[in-house]
Amino acid sequence: MSPREVFALRDHLGTALTERTISDPRRVISLAKLSRGCCLGDRGDELDGRSVLIATSGQLLAGLALIEIDGVARRMLLCPPDLKAEHLAGIVADAEIDAVVTDEPARFSDCAVDLIVPVGLPQPSAEATKSVRATEWLMLTSGTSGAPKIVGHTLEGLCGAIIGDRPVPGDAIPVWATFYDIRRYGGLQIFLRAVVGGGSMVLSDPGEALADHVARLNARGVTHMSGTPSHWRKLLMSGSVAEFAPRYVRLSGEIADQAVLDGLKQAFPQASIGHAYASTEAGVGFAVNDGLEGFPATLLGEGRGAVDMKVVDGSLRIRSSRAAHAYVGRAAAALTDSDGYVDTGDMVELRGGRYYFVGRRNGIINVGGLKVHPEEIEAVINGHPEVRMSRAKSRRSPITGGIVVAEVVLTPEADPARADAVRRDILAECRARLAAHKVPAMIRFVPALDVTPAGKLARADA
Structure with a gap:
C-alpha cells in the first residue's frame, strides 16, 4: 500500500474547526491544534514499523497516542486499565510487542522491550506526522477469568458503522461522551465516532463522583451519551439525572431490558433512545431504535447490508466487514467458523417475530x-x-x-x-x-x- 492510499486517524482531525476538542476532568485539548502537535516528543518516527503497546495512566493520553501512532506503527495494542500484571508478559510475547508508549516508564522497566517512548500533552512540532501504513489495531477481550484474548482489527473495520454518519454541514457539532473507558471496545467506538464523525469527545474518569461527572457533561455541552445498562441504571438511581438532557442515548454491552429502556425514556423524553449490539470480536452488529428490548427477526439473514446474522443452537452468529479479522497470539484459536461467522455466545429466543437476549452461554x-x-x-x-x-x-x-x-x-x-x-x-x-x-x-x-x-x-x- 502506498502512502497516498493510507488514511489514518489523524486525517480526521481537521485544522479549521477549533471548537472540536477532547477533554477529561483536568484538560481540554483542541483537535485542530493536535493535528499540528506531537505528544511523543518528536520521537514518533522511532515507532515506524513497530508493534506498540499503549499503556497510560489515563484515557486522555491513550487517545492522544492512538491518534499519533496510527499510520506509523505496524500494530498497536491498547492496554486497558485493569490488565493484571501476571498477564502482561504473555500479551507482550503474543502481540510481538517491541515498543511501549507510556507515561509510567518504571512500570515496564523489566518488560523485555527495547524501546520505551514517553507520552505527554501535545507540544508544537516542526514537522507533521506522516501516514505510511495501515496500522493493525489490537484490543483485549474483557473476560473476567483467565488471560484475555488479543483481537485484531483495522481502522476501516472499526469505523464501518461510523463512516457516512458525519453531521450535515451547518448542523451543531456533536459532543460525544461515554461511561466506558476508551481502552475497551465500547468506549473506543465512541472515541472514534467523535474523531472520525466530526465531533468532540468528553472522557470519563473512574475517580470522579457521578454528580461531578454529570456537571462536567453539562458544562461541556454533551449531546450524545452511551454506556451499559448498568451504567445508566446507576445514573437513574442518582439525584443527578434531572440535570442532564442529552439528545442521543445509547446502551450496549449488556442486555437492555424493557425496564431500563422505559426508565430512560421517562428521564429523557426528548432524547433518541436505543440499544446497540456490538462485541470486541464481532464488531458493531446492529442498533435498535424502536424503544423495545430485543430485536426484530427481520434483521437475520444474508445479503441485507454490511452485516449477516443467523442463530445456531440458540447462539447469535455474525459475519461482517466490521468484525475483527483474527485472534492474535502463539496459540490463538480461529475467530470465525468455516463460513466466516463469529459465534458471539449470546443466547437468544424467538418470541412473536422478535428475538430476545436471554444471557451468555458461559454465564x-x-x-x-x-x-x-x-x-x-x-x-x-x-x-x-x-x-x-x-x-x-x-x-x-x-x-x-x-x-x-x-x-x-x-x-x-x-x-x-x-x-x-x-x-x-x-x-x-x-x-x-x-x-x-x-x-x-x-x-x-x-x-x-x-x-x-x-x-x-x-x-x-x-
Whole structure:
C-alpha cells in the first residue's frame, strides 16, 4: 500500500474547526491544534514499523497516542486499565510487542522491550506526522477469568458503522461522551465516532463522583451519551439525572431490558433512545431504535447490508466487514467458523417475530441440575416499578444442589416500609412468568451492586 492510499486517524482531525476538542476532568485539548502537535516528543518516527503497546495512566493520553501512532506503527495494542500484571508478559510475547508508549516508564522497566517512548500533552512540532501504513489495531477481550484474548482489527473495520454518519454541514457539532473507558471496545467506538464523525469527545474518569461527572457533561455541552445498562441504571438511581438532557442515548454491552429502556425514556423524553449490539470480536452488529428490548427477526439473514446474522443452537452468529479479522497470539484459536461467522455466545429466543437476549452461554448457572440464565430472571425482577436493578445467582443447597437467590436495588423513591410487599410482588411475577426452578428462593434488598471496569454487572456465584 502506498502512502497516498493510507488514511489514518489523524486525517480526521481537521485544522479549521477549533471548537472540536477532547477533554477529561483536568484538560481540554483542541483537535485542530493536535493535528499540528506531537505528544511523543518528536520521537514518533522511532515507532515506524513497530508493534506498540499503549499503556497510560489515563484515557486522555491513550487517545492522544492512538491518534499519533496510527499510520506509523505496524500494530498497536491498547492496554486497558485493569490488565493484571501476571498477564502482561504473555500479551507482550503474543502481540510481538517491541515498543511501549507510556507515561509510567518504571512500570515496564523489566518488560523485555527495547524501546520505551514517553507520552505527554501535545507540544508544537516542526514537522507533521506522516501516514505510511495501515496500522493493525489490537484490543483485549474483557473476560473476567483467565488471560484475555488479543483481537485484531483495522481502522476501516472499526469505523464501518461510523463512516457516512458525519453531521450535515451547518448542523451543531456533536459532543460525544461515554461511561466506558476508551481502552475497551465500547468506549473506543465512541472515541472514534467523535474523531472520525466530526465531533468532540468528553472522557470519563473512574475517580470522579457521578454528580461531578454529570456537571462536567453539562458544562461541556454533551449531546450524545452511551454506556451499559448498568451504567445508566446507576445514573437513574442518582439525584443527578434531572440535570442532564442529552439528545442521543445509547446502551450496549449488556442486555437492555424493557425496564431500563422505559426508565430512560421517562428521564429523557426528548432524547433518541436505543440499544446497540456490538462485541470486541464481532464488531458493531446492529442498533435498535424502536424503544423495545430485543430485536426484530427481520434483521437475520444474508445479503441485507454490511452485516449477516443467523442463530445456531440458540447462539447469535455474525459475519461482517466490521468484525475483527483474527485472534492474535502463539496459540490463538480461529475467530470465525468455516463460513466466516463469529459465534458471539449470546443466547437468544424467538418470541412473536422478535428475538430476545436471554444471557451468555458461559454465564449459565446450575440450579439443581437445571440450567438457568440469570439475565432472564433479572429482566422479570427489573420490571417492577420500584426496582432499579437486580442480580440473580445460584447458591449451594444441601437438598437440590443449588437454588436461585436475587439481590435487588430499589429505586430512590421506593418506600422502605414496603419492602415485604415489593418482595411478594416480585415473587408473584416470577412465579407467573418463569419455570419453578428459576423463581428466587430468597430476595435480599441491597443498596448497590458492583459493576466491573468494563461497565457490566459483576457476577460471581455464591
